[in-house]
Amino acid sequence: MIATHKRDINSILCVVDFSEGTREALMWAVFFSTEYGARLTILYSYRLTRGLEEDVFEWKKRREQDIGDKFLAYETELLLGTSLNYEFKMEVGFVVDRIEEFTRRNRVSFIIIDKPICVSNRQAFDDLLEQMTVPVMIAP
DSSP states (O other), X not given: OOOXXXXXXXXXXXXXXXXXXXXXXXXXXXXXXXXXXXXXEEEEEEOOOOOTTSOHHHHHHHHHHHHHHHHHHHIIIIITTSOOOEEEEEEESOHHHHHHHHHHHSOOSEEEXXXXXXXXXXXXXXXXXXXXXXXXXXXX
């Protein structure tokens, strides 16, 4: 059981990577956020990797535009027109580090993670899950 009372859930963190599972994870996050009236934070983390010939600032700008466009498609489909209180965060860094930092700085009732994220970072996620103090749901 996630919580004993609806009032126990006030903030949900949904971690996405815009792979096939992202839509599923976000659908679950929207469902739970609506059900509990919880604030939803959608977190996308990326690393600054680029080709050797490319300017890092231009690459970052293009990357953030691309991810913003992908989020807009999901936002239009799943979030707009709802009464949800949500925000989208795009942060540079390792995804596990970004999750740890977010949960350290913010009160989070539970986390929903896209399964491909966990699979691609298996050891780091195993370590993260061992130290988490809030429930974590891995969306298929």
